[in-house]
Amino acid sequence: MEETKEINLREQKSLTATNDFFEERPQYEDSFDADRNVIVRLVAPQKKDAKPYKITGIDDVAAKNNWKAWIYLAPVLILLVVFLLYPLVNTIFIAFLEDYSSITGEFKSVTINNFGVIFGLTTYNGGKEINFVQYAIPNTFLIVILTVPLSTVIALLISVALNKLPFFQKFLQTVFFLPYVTNAIAIGMVFSVIFNQNGVFNFIFGLNPDEFKWIYGATRAAAFVPLCVYIIWSSLPFKILVFLSGLQGIDKQYYNAAKIDGASSGKILWRVTVPLMSPQILYIMVTSFIGAFKEYTSIVGLFNGPGTSNGDYSMYTIVYYVYDNLSTHTSFAAAAAVFLFVVILAFTGLQFMVSKKRVYY
Amino acid sequence: MNENNLKAILVEGLKTPTPESTQKKYIDFAQVKFTQKIVLSLEESGKTVDAIRRNQKIGNIFSTIILYLIIGALALFMIFPFYWMIITSLKFNDEIIASTQTFYPTIIMWSNYVYVFQSFDFTQYLGNTLVVAVFSTLGTLITTIIAAFAFGRLQFKGREALFMVFLMTMMIPGEMMVISNYITVASFGWTGTGQTRLDAYLAMIVPFWISVFYIYLLRQNIKQIPNELYLSSKVDGKSDWTFLWRVVVPLVAPTLISITILKFMGTWNSYVWPNLVTNSPEFRLISNGLRGSAFTDADTGRTSFGYQMAATVLVTVPLFLLFVFFRKYIMRGVGRAGIKG
Numbered sequence: 001m002e003e004t005k006e007i008n009l010r011e012q013k014s015l016t017a018t019n020d021f022f023e024e025r026p027q028y029e030d031s032f033d034a035d036r037n038v039i040v041r042l043v044a045p046q047k048k049d050a051k052p053y054k055i056t057g058i059d060d061v062a063a064k065n066n067w068k069a070w071i072y073l074a075p076v077l078i079l080l081v082v083f084l085l086y087p088l089v090n091t092i093f094i095a096f097l098e099d100y101s102s103i104t105g106e107f108k109s110v111t112i113n114n115f116g117v118i119f120g121l122t123t124y125n126g127g128k129e130i131n132f133v134q135y136a137i138p139n140t141f142l143i144v145i146l147t148v149p150l151s152t153v154i155a156l157l158i159s160v161a162l163n164k165l166p167f168f169q170k171f172l173q174t175v176f177f178l179p180y181v182t183n184a185i186a187i188g189m190v191f192s193v194i195f196n197q198n199g200v201f202n203f204i205f206g207l208n209p210d211e212f213k214w215i216y217g218a219t220r221a222a223a224f225v226p227l228c229v230y231i232i233w234s235s236l237p238f239k240i241l242v243f244l245s246g247l248q249g250i251d252k253q254y255y256n257a258a259k260i261d262g263a264s265s266g267k268i269l270w271r272v273t274v275p276l277m278s279p280q281i282l283y284i285m286v287t288s289f290i291g292a293f294k295e296y297t298s299i300v301g302l303f304n305g306p307g308t309s310n311g312d313y314s315m316y317t318i319v320y321y322v323y324d325n326l327s328t329h330t331s332f333a334a335a336a337a338v339f340l341f342v343v344i345l346a347f348t349g350l351q352f353m354v355s356k357k358r359v360y361y
Numbered sequence: 362m363n364e365n366n367l368k369a370i371l372v373e374g375l376k377t378p379t380p381e382s383t384q385k386k387y388i389d390f391a392q393v394k395f396t397q398k399i400v401l402s403l404e405e406s407g408k409t410v411d412a413i414r415r416n417q418k419i420g421n422i423f424s425t426i427i428l429y430l431i432i433g434a435l436a437l438f439m440i441f442p443f444y445w446m447i448i449t450s451l452k453f454n455d456e457i458i459a460s461t462q463t464f465y466p467t468i469i470m471w472s473n474y475v476y477v478f479q480s481f482d483f484t485q486y487l488g489n490t491l492v493v494a495v496f497s498t499l500g501t502l503i504t505t506i507i508a509a510f511a512f513g514r515l516q517f518k519g520r521e522a523l524f525m526v527f528l529m530t531m532m533i534p535g536e537m538m539v540i541s542n543y544i545t546v547a548s549f550g551w552t553g554t555g556q557t558r559l560d561a562y563l564a565m566i567v568p569f570w571i572s573v574f575y576i577y578l579l580r581q582n583i584k585q586i587p588n589e590l591y592l593s594s595k596v597d598g599k600s601d602w603t604f605l606w607r608v609v610v611p612l613v614a615p616t617l618i619s620i621t622i623l624k625f626m627g628t629w630n631s632y633v634w635p636n637l638v639t640n641s642p643e644f645r646l647i648s649n650g651l652r653g654s655a656f657t658d659a660d661t662g663r664t665s666f667g668y669q670m671a672a673t674v675l676v677t678v679p680l681f682l683l684f685v686f687f688r689k690y691i692m693r694g695v696g697r698a699g700i701k702g
Contacts, residue, residue, distance in 0.1 A: 066518065068601065072511035073523075075504045079571035084530050087541030094540065102544050103553075161432055166425070175436045177692060178443070181684040183630050185648040186673035190446040193457075193666050200445060203462040233439070238695060245696050294534055297632055300652060322536050323633060326543060337536045344534055 094334035102330040114335035118321075132336065135306075135316040142224065143231065143317065144292040151232040152284055155239030160273060162240070163247045173244065180237035188230060188301015195226040195302075215303065220314040223303070227315070230298055235291070239284050246280035247273070278359040282351065289347050293340060294319050446677070450474070450670035457666045473671040477656075481672050485643060486650035493565045493635075493646060494628035498621055500570035505620065508576050510605050513583030514591065524580075527573050542568050543637055552638045561644035565635055569628075575620045578694075582616045583609060619694025622687050629680060647676055 094100050095114055097107035116122035120133040162172060179187070195201050195214040202209050213219075214226045254276065258268045274281070296319040299306070306316045306324065316324075318340045325333040408416075449457055450473055451466040477483065511517075512524055546552055551564035586609060594604045610617070632648040639645050642653060656668040684691060 066516065069511045069515040069517035069520075072507045072515065076508040076571055076576065079504065080527070080530070080573075082545065083542055083568045083571060084533075084538060084573075087538040087545065088530075088533055090541040090544070091537050102540075103547065105544070158432070158435060161428055164425075164428065165432065172432060172436055174688065176439055178684070179439060180695065181626065181680050181691065183648055183651070183673075183676050183680060185630075185632055185652050186676045187442060187446075189651070189669060189673055190442045190449075193449055193670060194442065194445055196458075196666070198458040198460065200462045203460075209460070233442070236439070241692060241696050290534065294536065300632065304652065319536050322540070323637070326540055326637065330540065330544075334540050337534070337540060340534055341537050345532070348532065 091334050091337055094331060095338040097331055100331045102327055114331045118332050118335050131313045131316055132321055135313050136318050136321045140293060140317045143295050144289060146228050147231045148288050148292050151235045152239060155236050156243055159240045159243035159247055160269060162244060176240050177237045179234050184297040185301045188298055191226055191230045192302045216308060218308045223308050223315055226302060230302060235288060242280050242284055246277045250276050275360055282355045282359050286348055286351055290344055293344055296320050446670050446673055449666055450674045452667055454665050454667050470667060473667045476668055477671045481654045483675055486647045489644060490629060490647045492562060494625050497566045497569045497628055498624045501572050501624055502617060504570055505572060505575045505579055509579035509583055510609060513580040527576060531573050546638055556640045558644060561639045564638040579613060579616055582613045586612055619690045622683060622691055623694050651676055
């Protein structure tokens, strides 16, 4: 408010100088204050301590719609509550209910045992649930650690290179975007054909089909090869697109200045491009960490199940576990989902904390 | 003054100025006769500027060629799965699992496609997918347009706070909601035994009528519309509703097209939810049909990759057509956004 006053008094002064003639009833024109997007109108003070100005403009006109805005928002608000907010709270509740039935809604008691069961600490029906701790958690974290940094670096290098190309830039950009426009299940099936033991991958690299199995009958370590290749392949297009749009927004002056200073191209990439791209890199890191934590369809596409053979759960991920147990052991599924939620929140929070020092806007 | 002199002066002038050399820093052009040919050449490790320039040019050409080779190889890696999908779909089954792989089909088996059309109920899944896609897209567009308009143009108490709540829901993994939504949809009577086609469609459509991300995207776009348009429509005595459909919607049409296409692609790719909420395969969508069908060879009883790949081609082609026609909108929408579906 202090600021407003100052501006207006200044205006008043300059206006009075030109309006000496109307000294008794000054008639000031409305002036537009572009900084605040308001129209400032100077008025003669009615009371002794009243402000000598009044702010009017677009905000005043629109403010009259107050209650109507809620009608516009009604459909979305209803959907938000029913399909987003209520489920969020409800899932957290279910995670603490023993043997919740998704059909009848009945449960035995309130418990924290669900978390104990999924982490393999306590028994359930006399047995222990080991798939979550043994497979789902390590697999999910492995996917995150293996694919996110690798695909981000590859995407960054490709987009820097693409940005330098004098010819066919648009065409190649489109080629690199193609994998985005595909059905995840369909392409997963294509990769499973490529990596099949008699498939083209073994053929190109001259590997013995009986020794090197990547899909059916593969060991857990071997199965990670096609999985990671597929995840990286399918995550590149989006990253390249975002990085390219970031690169095209960088002022050429920075590069010219770096060149004059005699910086090598490696140094330019690391000291100029990467810091200037840090907002895009942060965005990509956050979204791809979340995406990698939720890996599911790639596994269904590649392996047609949670493992490399029947009854095998070695390729389980957290989300796969959630979907597998959703209707039969809803409480466990909810507990696993809550665990995932906490992990994702923690990771995202961590990234934003790190980014405070490293991201330049 | 001859050439050598000039060169000497120039080289001297470029050295760090010492009291003596500053004296001779500039060429005295008054002394240069116009008939003389002035050759200004700087030497760096015994090479003239021209030579250095030439070398740099050659180096640039070389590095560009290498760059193209690397990028080309990576581009091949990106399209290889598509190529392999198409040629496998046209191969004879024995050729697919042969120990020597061929990079082109020796016999073109159109019959794979015939088989797929007969056994894999492509038209049924396509019909389901189209119905779900059209209605969920329409619903999303309507809710998104009016909500984004309220957030972007209208004034009301708690607008910013409410918008923050919307944005925060984007951080929550969808898996949290799927569990409870499954229960909610069941309580509406849309799933379970005796599920009709309409029930299945409703279960697959209604929960996706809200997309916080698209509301955010459209709100940003609506905010860019100048105030003057709104004020002038007010002067003309138009209501907000008329302003929204007559002025705002045509102006943000490109964003709406992007949203429509991305939403369509999302439905085309959705797998988990349709699988959960439908009882029988006949209500499911294209991805479910693809992974759920066996594609076994009648003679051997083993999975026929030829049939399988023919089906994946059928599922991929419509997306490709969409991409060919709407590349600009897809890339723009994704670039600003980045969430599939």
